[in-house]
Amino acid sequence: MHRRSGARRALAALVLLAACGPAVAVTRRDVPQAPPSVLVQAAAMPAYALPPARATPSGPTPSGPTPDALAGLTSRDVPQTLTGAFDVVPGTVPAPGAGPVTTVRVETEQGLPVDAQRFAGFVMDTLDDPRGWGAGGRMTFVRTGADDAMVQVLLASPGTSDRLCSPIDTTGELSCRSGNRAVLNFYRWVNGQEDYAGNPTGYRRYLVNHEVGHVLGHRHEPCPGAGMPAPVMQQQTLGLNGCTQNPWPYP
Numbered sequence: 001m002h003r004r005s006g007a008r009r010a011l012a013a014l015v016l017l018a019a020c021g022p023a024v025a026v027t028r029r030d031v032p033q034a035p036p037s038v039l040v041q042a043a044a045m046p047a048y049a050l051p052p053a054r055a056t057p058s059g060p061t062p063s064g065p066t067p068d069a070l071a072g073l074t075s076r077d078v079p080q081t082l083t084g085a086f087d088v089v090p091g092t093v094p095a096p097g098a099g100p101v102t103t104v105r106v107e108t109e110q111g112l113p114v115d116a117q118r119f120a121g122f123v124m125d126t127l128d129d130p131r132g133w134g135a136g137g138r139m140t141f142v143r144t145g146a147d148d149a150m151v152q153v154l155l156a157s158p159g160t161s162d163r164l165c166s167p168i169d170t171t172g173e174l175s176c177r178s179g180n181r182a183v184l185n186f187y188r189w190v191n192g193q194e195d196y197a198g199n200p201t202g203y204r205r206y207l208v209n210h211e212v213g214h215v216l217g218h219r220h221e222p223c224p225g226a227g228m229p230a231p232v233m234q235q236q237t238l239g240l241n242g243c244t245q246n247p248w249p250y251p
Contacts, residue, residue, distance in 0.1 A: 072119030081159030177214035
């Protein structure tokens with residue numbers, strides 16, 4: 001009885017060894033085997049790719065200046081009242097496009113913390129952008145220092161802006177058109193508008209296009225409907241009123 005049982009056990013062991021031999025031969029002791037439950041979970045998990053990097057509109061870019069530097073700011077301090085004397089930004093910039101020529105003189109009030117050449121470059125880049133007033137060959141803008149310039153763009157302290165914009169009440173914060181002058185309030189140039197939070201460059205381009213638009217004869221327009229781009233001649237400084245940001249005449 002015991003011999004027969006022992007023989008049976010020996011035969012069963014040989015069968016089991018034959019069935020499991022290859023698996024045992026490739027098993028490595030230094031690599032732990034995951035439990036079956038973990039293997040099932042790993043097989044069921046989907047593969048994910050890393051999301052693409054997102055740009056930060058209000059910060060510096062690896063290959064360019066910060067938005068403040070691009071707009072000519074050398075400090076964010078806003079002097080409330082200066083002498084009212086202006087410097088014409090020297091130099092000329094030829095017309096980059098087709099269409100009737102509009103001459104522009106750019107001026108900065110003495111004492112403002114601004115790089116005048118960079119400010120002038122920002123103004124002209126805005127006006128001559130393909131989405132600007134000259135879109136489709138309607139006109140092209142030339143920077144000049146001549147007294148007979150068709151448009152004057154002035155960057156002024158809040159107190160000087162109020163004086164130049166009178167009798168319009170600009171409350172030390174708003175910009176205006178006065179004759180052929182587009183008066184840009186330095187307070188707004190620095191601080192922007194809350195609906196443009198995170199997009200100071202967009203707001204500054206709006207400010208240039210809006211006030212120069214008045215010099216060109218354009219009047220205010222309302223928001224056409226919730227969720228639609230705001231017309232550049234909408235008073236976006238006072239709020240978008242349901243519209244979305246838009247600094248361009250022909251976006």
